[in-house]
Amino acid sequence: MKPNLLFTVVFGMTALLGLPSCTSNTTTQAEIKTQQEIKITGSSSTHAATKTLADAYEAQNPNVKLIFLPKSQSESGISGVKKGLVDVGSISRKLKPEEDDGSAIYKELATDGLVVATHESVKGVSNLQTSQIKAIYSGAVTNWRELGGPNAEIVVLDRPEDESAKKLLREYYLGKLENAPKAAIMRHEPELINALQNTPYSIGAFSLAYTISNKLPVNRLSLNNVEPTQENIQSGKYKMVRHIGIVRGKQPSATTQEFLDFIFGEKGVEILNNSGFIPSTQK
16 A cells, blocks of 8 residues: 555544544643532622632632522521532521431631611611611601602612511611511612612612722711611621521532632631621631
């Protein structure tokens, strides 16, 4: 067989069988790095903290992908970890005794104030007393003019009863009073934040850290003459505080453990501080 014909036959068989050609660029296994995944889910009110940390971690670790499942409630994060569906659950409370069976390990990450804020159209209202908060959330007062603000109807953006924001409002200010008949109930906190920024004369309660880190153009209200600041939260003057915790399985993967070491380490503390959260001192 002639040399050029032999080359043609060999080259053709190589292409047909998918074998590597001596003229192609070869890539060794050592050069192929498989991207690792960490799945996270849990309370929508903790999303801002975990997403901020995840973004910073991904920037330093391009071979790790943090996947956030749809935002839900703390129960979803706990259940997801226990069933092995997710690697990390972010929750806005400690484990209940019946949940703490050893299959999910809890550790507090940070605390975050719950701020009561209004749309920037609400001028002249910077502080609310407990009686005024009750009047707004019950519908007893329906016009901002009655509170020193503009002549406009108050739009109450509220949360479901089983959410941490509503539980804190009830614990410190609302008690057991009935909800305002016209209140708009927002299932997830990001929805409430978006609605408040786009709805004139509205009021709602959500993450203080989110307003700080994102420089939201909203009016942060003092409550009983106490400003919602990190300093007042740390001193105990400002009462409405949420505890952001992380749950994981008993034996997390090496990839998950490295992420946890990051968020609970010095860099994580720095990121949380700069984003308006108060890192936990728990060891």
